[in-house]
Amino acid sequence: MRVITFGTFDVFHVGHLRILERARELGDCLSVGVSTDAMNFAKKNRYPVYDQHERVQIIRALRCVDEVFLEESMEL
Structure with missing residues (x-):
């Protein structure tokens, strides 16, 4: 099952x-x-x-993460 989550992930901790x-x-899959x-x-x-590109790099480097994408809107 694919799990999807969202966040800003600024100043990662x-x-x-x-x-x-x-x-x-x-x-x-996350x-x-x-x-x-x-x-x-x-x-x-x-x-x-x-910036968004640095935050994507940080999240993409994590073992637990399979895919990263930019969230551009809270709309469906």
């Missing part, structure tokens, strides 16, 4: 890692949506510390 590891345990800089600005009126 152990709490981020733990939630991703727990999500991975729920299925056999896909992670990393919110874009523009989406973060629209929601919080500020940009993340690390």
Whole structure:
């Protein structure tokens, strides 16, 4: 079963890692949506510390993550 989760993952810390590891345990494939800089600005009126490409690199490097994509909208 594929599990999908989303987040900003700015200033990555152990709490981020733990939630991703727990999500991975729920299925056999973990896909992670990393919110874009523009989406973060629209929601919080500020940009993340690390840009979206750096945050994608960090998440992609994790053993528990199988796929990473940019989340551009909260709309379906």
